[in-house]
Amino acid sequence: MNKAVFYHAGCPVCVSAEQQFAVALDPARYQVEVVHLGEQKNRVAEAEAAGVKSVPALVVGGAPFHINFGAALADLR
Amino acid sequence: MNKAVFYHAGCPVCVSAEQQFAVALDPARYQVEVVHLGEQKNRVAEAEAAGVKSVPALVVGGAPFHINFGAALADLR
Numbered sequence: 001m002n003k004a005v006f007y008h009a010g011c012p013v014c015v016s017a018e019q020q021f022a023v024a025l026d027p028a029r030y031q032v033e034v035v036h037l038g039e040q041k042n043r044v045a046e047a048e049a050a051g052v053k054s055v056p057a058l059v060v061g062g063a064p065f066h067i068n069f070g071a072a073l074a075d076l077r
Numbered sequence: 078m079n080k081a082v083f084y085h086a087g088c089p090v091c092v093s094a095e096q097q098f099a100v101a102l103d104p105a106r107y108q109v110e111v112v113h114l115g116e117q118k119n120r121v122a123e124a125e126a127a128g129v130k131s132v133p134a135l136v137v138g139g140a141p142f143h144i145n146f147g148a149a150l151a152d153l154r
Contacts, residue, residue: 060101
């Protein structure tokens with residue numbers, strides 16, 4: 001099972017991406033963890049280390065994929 | 078079955094997104110069409126009408142999701 005992490009901040013762009021996108025991944029192959037960085041600020045550093053620059057973003061296979069633009073990571077510290 | 082269209086232009090960012098992302102969608106729910114806009118310029122207008130501003134992008138549920146940034150749509154005309 002591959003692990004994917006969807007980072008967001010509760011913004012409208014984030015919610016849209018989560019509803020259309022994060023839920024579209026194949027549940028047989030991907031376990032998706034949803035992390036609200038506004039509520040879990042202790043995980044901002046982890047997102048940054050994975051290469052995340054803005055949210056919403058999905059980290060899958062170790063690579064960050066920024067999906068549209070909701071907020072910069074720097075604004076969530 | 079939902080239809081999703083992955084628009085790209087063969088760029089490295091596009092290929093990465095396709096390999097990690099477009100293939101990760103649940104095949105039981107999504108039929109993914111891959112469109113190379115550099116080779117199918119007649120479909121640029123369709124992508125634009127769906128709200129695509131840059132590639133790679135995935136249009137799902139009628140909404141455009143830009144995944145990282147490879148090239149502007151305007152440069153593919």
